[in-house]
Amino acid sequence: MKIYHHVARFSTSTRFQLIDITGIVEEAVEKSGVANGIVVIHAPHATAAIVLNENEEGLINDIVDKLKDLTEPDSGRWRHNRIDDNAHAHIGSAIIGAERVIPVVNGRVARGTWQNVFFIEMDGPRSSREVIITVMGE
Template identity: 55%
Template structure:
């Protein structure tokens, strides 16, 4: 943790996890909230970032049917069997395409030491090229 003299602080924590499916949503809400608590930052922002070209970060409801619907829609938008040029190198172009559409980060406010999210908003890593033994998520909390 860095603490400049003006009271502004930066806290960084890395989260590691493994995935089991080719495409899946992994709820990381509790781990992100733990990082915010650990940071001791009262007011600021929290960046959640997946430094991977074949994974993404989303906010949404943790409901089994909805999670299945999201996976189904990802498969419709970027089907694995399509005729992608990148598949000449790797057979994962669908994952790169989906990640570029979805995005690799989310930023949430931190108010009074708590992560602010909507009633039905959880934070998910979207695995697009699994299974993977190790995926890294960077949580950076900035503020006072």
């Protein structure tokens, strides 16, 4: 079995932001030489998440709006905000999840037509964020 790791580093520019990392994931799968297996996409941050969805501006804005509705970023009720004013981002990451596993079939990421891979920033802007991509298979 082959195992390939790639770490993608980037910055974010707003408090809530979706960054399309599909190309980075597909490039890692191609470089891995894995024909059939899985790719694991992991955000090693407690205030970010990974999702698959359509890259359409209206939908991206809808997702951000819904995340704000769900996590109430300006709520004074979150106890964690007494320490670090980002409880909403921790809650969002806990609900959504910081990783996704996608099959690799015939050397390609097996995603649907309208499925792109997004890093979701909920505690930005941040000068340094990363995503760990691990490809495993044969």
